Amino acid sequence: PEYNGVMPPVLNNAMAWTSRATKDWRDAFNEKIVGLATHSGGGGQKGLQAMRIQFxxxxxNILARELLTTYEKPLNEDSAISMINQLDKLSRI
Structure with a gap:
């Protein structure tokens, strides 16, 4: 979820601690494939931007496609399936 225009503090904290768990702070995330998604009571786009910058x-490596849902904008299932298929395809390379 978006938290006041940024990613939730608990996610930020988890990423910070994870990056400190190895000798090279990028080991846990370097060259990993990431798909970004959020659900927000507000806009959600700022939260996605914050996550993109952090990752x-x-x-x-972050997919260009993002999933954004709100109370007024439900999940587009075709977009979700496409993103999952892309993640699956890239993970096999």
């Missing part, structure tokens, strides 16, 4: 900083 890029940690060296992850």
């Amino acid at each position: 890029q900083h940690l060296g992850a």
